[in-house]
Amino acid sequence: MDFSHYSDETVTLAVDLVNTLEVFGDSESLERPGDVERFLDEHAPGWPRGRRSLTHADLHEVKAIRSRLRSIFSAVDAAQAAEHLNALLDDVAATPRVSTHGGRPHLHVEPAVAGVAGWLGAVTAMGLSVALIEGGMERMGICESSTCDDVFVDTSRNRSRRHCSDTCTTRENVAAHRRRRRSL
Ligand SMILES: [Zn+2]
Numbered sequence: 647m648d649f650s651h652y653s654d655e656t657v658t659l660a661v662d663l664v665n666t667l668e669v670f671g672d673s674e675s676l677e678r679p680g681d682v683e684r685f686l687d688e689h690a691p692g693w694p695r696g697r698r699s700l701t702h703a704d705l706h707e708v709k710a711i712r713s714r715l716r717s718i719f720s721a722v723d724a725a726q727a728a729e730h731l732n733a734l735l736d737d738v739a740a741t742p743r744v745s746t747h748g749g750r751p752h753l754h755v756e757p758a759v760a761g762v763a764g765w766l767g768a769v770t771a772m773g774l775s776v777a778l779i780e781g782g783m784e785r786m787g788i789c790e791s792s793t794c795d796d797v798f799v800d801t802s803r804n805r806s807r808r809h810c811s812d813t814c815t816t817r818e819n820v821a822a823h824r825r826r827r828r829s830l
Pocket residue numbers: 651745747752754
């Protein structure tokens with residue numbers, strides 16, 4: 647079965663959505679419904695916009711999806727991550743359906759009636775499901791920096807990634823270097 651629809655882009659969407667909340671700095675990027683629209687315009691230009699603007703109800707639903715996605719990264723093992731993923735796929739009523747947009751028929755797994763949060767929950771859960779199936783729990787990372795809690799999916803060949811970004815790697819290297827110098 648072709649799940650190529652659920653690859654890098656949906657995984658990035660999931661990761662970036664989780665990271666809209668900086669747990670450490672307590673900084674929230676999604677404060678208003680319009681913030682969600684902007685986030686989706688940037689990350690998923692084809693999102694089911696519908697006719698109306700997003701509401702506060704949409705905002706709260708999206709935030710609920712976001713915290714459920716984080717729980718997949720903090721799961722103790724693949725079985726627990728799978729449990730969270732399956733529960734999320736169930737709750738948004740993600741269902742296999744054949745889509746022909748773009749010409750070639752391919753598989754979508756999404757709710758029949760797409761509210762934004764349901765759609766977002768389905769695509770991100772599918773992206774992370776494929777990532778988990780293909781790479782295992784070792785690929786699901788939470789930044790090891792002492793001042794950052796951002797999540798990432800490790801696509802390095804030897805699965806050696808420890809930080810969410812180069813910024814965090816550099817900051818931690820500098821800090822480690824200073825610690826070493828102090829202890830000399
Ligand atoms: Zn498609």
